[in-house]
Amino acid sequence: MNRAAPTVVRRPRRPVAERPFLVIWEATRACPLACLHCRAEARTARHPEELDGADARRVMDQVAAFGRPGPLFVITGGDPFQRADLTDLVAHGTALGLRVAVSPSGTPTLTRENLAAVRDAGAVAISLSLDGSTAARHDAFRGVPGVWEWTLAGWRAARDLGLKVQINTTIGRDSLEDLADIAALVRREGAMLWSGFLLVPTGRGGALDPLTADEVEDALHFLYDCGAVMATKTTEGHHFRRVALQRTILDARGERPALGPLYGRLTARAASLGLFDGERRAVRRPPLDVSSGRGFVFVSHTGEVHPSGFLPLSAGNVRSRPLTEIYRESPLFTSLRDPSLLRGACGACEFKTVCGGSRSRAYGFTGDPLEADPYCAYRPGDFPHRAELRALIEGSAPCVR
Template sequence: MEFIPFAISWNITSRCNLACQHCYIDAGCRDGGLPGDLRTDDIMKILPGIAAVNPGAVLILTGGEPMAHGDIYEICAKASSLGLMVVLGTNGTLLNPSSAKRLKECGVSGVGVSIDSLDEKIHDQFRGSPGSLKASMRGLLAARDAGLEIQVQTTAINANIDELPLVAEWAHKIGAKAFNVFFLVCTGRGQTMTDISPQSYEKVLKWASRVRNDFPGMMVRPKCAPHFKRILYEEDKNHPLLSTYIAACRAGTQYCRIDPSGVVTPCPYMDVPAGDLRTSEFGDVWKGSAVLEKYRSPKLGGKCGLCAFRLLCGGCRARAYANLGDEMGEDAYCAYEPSGREEAITSIDTVAKFGGGSEPSSNWSPEAEAIINKIPVFARSIVRLAVEKHSREHGAVLITPELLKAAAPSGGWGRPQPANAPPPKKAEEIPWDDDAYARTKNAPDFVRPGIYKLMQKRGAERGKNRIDDAFLSEIRDESMMLVSKRMKKTGFDELSMQSWNAAKDRFSKNAGRVETINRIVEFLDGREKKNEAIISKFKSYLEDDSPVVGWTPDAKSRLNKVPENFRDMAKTYIEKESLKKGYRMITEKSFDDVMNELPFAKMMTGGQ
């Protein structure tokens, strides 16, 4: 069987700006790398060799802190130009709008940022630097806003194990594509740390299985936790995730690591040299290393060698090495106890990893091959095996795009919308309270129809049963804010007759707009009594330079009560979610509507 590296983790530097308690390469708080670190030109020479073995591989650039490498952008651009899918594993503290934008321009696909707790004390202590949580959160949001896919990475420790559901909720709310739960391997600086118990390990894995469908658009993925496959099998022998890449250990079979000095190891947590890229090509090491070969035909010891899940799971080899000094020993952190030597359970995933399938390969049409080649390389072999199994079961001689679609779970790899879906029902008109309707009589005749239409639209967007006085005021304030922003674009900076005249000059070629301005001026001049409160509010909106949405003074006051380390994140999130809900002005009510949906609202608002 040919073994292809789907993912390579590369510690491109040993320099780092933090001092994390569990760091497996003992990086931290050093401005320069260690003397043995590869130079940039060495890195550039190695990259083509990786692409030659698998041009679609996922290249995880990490450290240390990858953003601390002086040539990070050049390295990313080179790797991306070779067809590699580049992602960064980072603490996020050095990410900002400018650096995130540049990473995107260099072809980086996404970033994984470590957030170990929403409690500043826990996270900062674990990461060895005060203020690191706040900086990491800002960096994560900067990456998201630059168009990079974001993943939140949390290491499960005793101090945060009960908080994992909360961190997952937060990750989903900010738009993370994955929430990765890492399990500690006591190596490097983490050698003296105490891992969570096997029982806690089991508890977290069962939670991850239970909530896997609770966060649309975000995967919950245990990492360095091959036991997750056993949990899934015990839950459902036909569980769809059993036939995926998720959770299983790929060390030496479809995954490896390159350390800062260019040495290849089976995974980041094992300093077991498989080859040196200063003197050898990556392809020669990958295909010819006796060290890596051990993982491709594993002879597991202890209970792992007896276990029915030895192919599906196989235990964490790094944890066995850290505890016993034997990478083929048993993983003591697994709670499962085999009853003698059990028959090995196999699946499409185990065949993709170790081989063993006796069925001949099917014939693929060029069109079907083109489709499957668009699937990410790390999942392609598993999908191919699943489709070929489906074709044999149905007696198909040739795999076509139609059969590829039929073999996909839940009706398709991309689920199409029904062609004959019924047209949406016309919404019924929302009734008005008498006092709210009476207030509209104060508006000019030519404005009133627009008010009625807007109130129906906003009411439907926000699920209103009636249009009352408070809701009318809220939408009025939003509308004033929007108008003020449009006025500023046309040159308005104050409320005066000179401004109206300037507007007429600007739109002199548009008779309709000039007529509208004349009617507004005529209406204002004809009013016996001016509403000074409204005029003052309108002036405040003209002075507001907020680029996205407006904030009322009361809402701004509420925002200022959010703890400082969460304030920027809260502001960004509230503005984003308010726009989704149709709010153009953030009032106290819209502030509450957004915050009430957050499970961590009290934490962010200081209990307000």
Template structure:
């Protein structure tokens, strides 16, 4: 994740230590005092979902899949994560709220020292379940809304999904749960970006996660519906402007970019143009600390039957299964050639990525998209929207210090 609000507005957030090793600079309680040394783990607790979203990376269905973890297997898996020192476990799906033991699993994770957070479509969150999740120790709920009501409902395959998600948000807020809004952009809903942010403000949320489309699961069928580089750049620039406008009006919204580390380079260029080179150096320094695309390093995924993946979007490849070997052993096993190659990716990148001056803060962005479009793991990410002048070799804005 890349925080526009941190980099452009100096807004403190609980993830400053986790992302930037900047806990000592923040006045906000921190998830961790040090930058993560272990991955955040997304756990797809089930393949079942009450909706049928066109961009679902897990290709969820309306019934549970064979082999899904029992409650006992789930708690044993959470013990593995705690033993390995994982800082955060993200309960995802499918739709995790279809599991009637979700609160039990969340409570177990919290008691084990993990930070439990939730990714949900929000439609099944009643007032009672929101309170139960809070009491179980849930620290955050991210609820997905992908446009105005008609657009969102079309994306999610069910009329009324928008209204149900908004009710879920309201129930979480009423229960005192920290809650944010998640939005994945495509050419179909790009025009709804401002409406989604207006919704965020209207319902009282202060966290917005902007996701780029990754080409996994049913999302792989939407490659032709993705934005052009020009459209993508315009969307990110507008999001930067909206963040600054709301910040100037006293609305301290935490705005996060997810899934395309070309955004890191863009933010350095944007900061230089808007605030000057000194600020651009500060922004770049934070992004150097962040470390670029986290696939195979700072993010991991474990699916509903225990297979370990390089990221939640890369469900087609597994490092092994936690029923056979503990998660930590699988994650540390660099005899796996793909895992090792990803962790050395800067030496393998080709094309415009190979000499890009922002390589260290982007690291080629999504290898999954490169593989899906070019059939080449180390080809340039097709979502890169930087100009040739911006990526030209050199050390522009490098070597700065955080002010």
């Protein structure tokens, strides 16, 4: 490996201690669905203490105060289309110079007209959830019949309207054996990005059966394989960055990782579907080194500031303290940006500065956000090719927006 090291993991261009790469605002918890994993435990009615339009505009003003180019600003829920002022808020954020994306639910509000309205207001992308390759699978997980059809129709409409579309899939017990079929559907329909969300036991998700670390490892390696034919990423699966580094080195050496039976079943199913047939991506999309409190911040429907929507510890409220101060100075956020504070296997791991594990999942399982991520199967020190690993980590490039 004498040639220049490839960029395997991207880093934000600007220091994450000074500004986040991504800000997610929970516009409302109102949503007509009853998803089994919902971190927000959404209800049909809007919360009486929800940030109103003036509060929401102040939040976006605070996001813009981080400087230009501003963080990516994602409006999520619940279902953001439950707010009548959604397009006005998108327009306000856009006028501030923010790149605004919207994450709607697959409901009857996901219409071409509504999507066109947020596009015309300045939204650059949407993200939609797809947790099953069939209507029966997806609708059972989402708790309402018809969601799969609404999602597919909205997906196609958004694509036709010129909006970028990210598809999010919960990787849990219900979807694990369906991942190859979901991947084939995403590739066939077309998406800017497919994100695999590794379940965190918070909200309703706390009642779902956890995966084993070995199952997660197999799923992450399958996602890495899918990256050869479509852009893939993970949410709360930070060890996907470790997998990308390991696989890059192993592939260059002509070696294969030792994986489990789930990986074998998924790859066999993918082969039968022709998932990896045809044109390959010229360049693999490198995962981005961003995680809870470290390049990422979440503002709740009532203004509470969390390192992640899946890490329900508040560092303050935007109604009483500017988001810039909370993000830069709160002890919770500063501790999450210090890998030397990590405990257990994550603290001992040679990948901790570029992975760090899911702080949300550590908190969900142990009550301590600095503990080890129980979904990681890697044993610190087991990867043998240290010189190549150092070269790749040192060669990790800043993200170019």
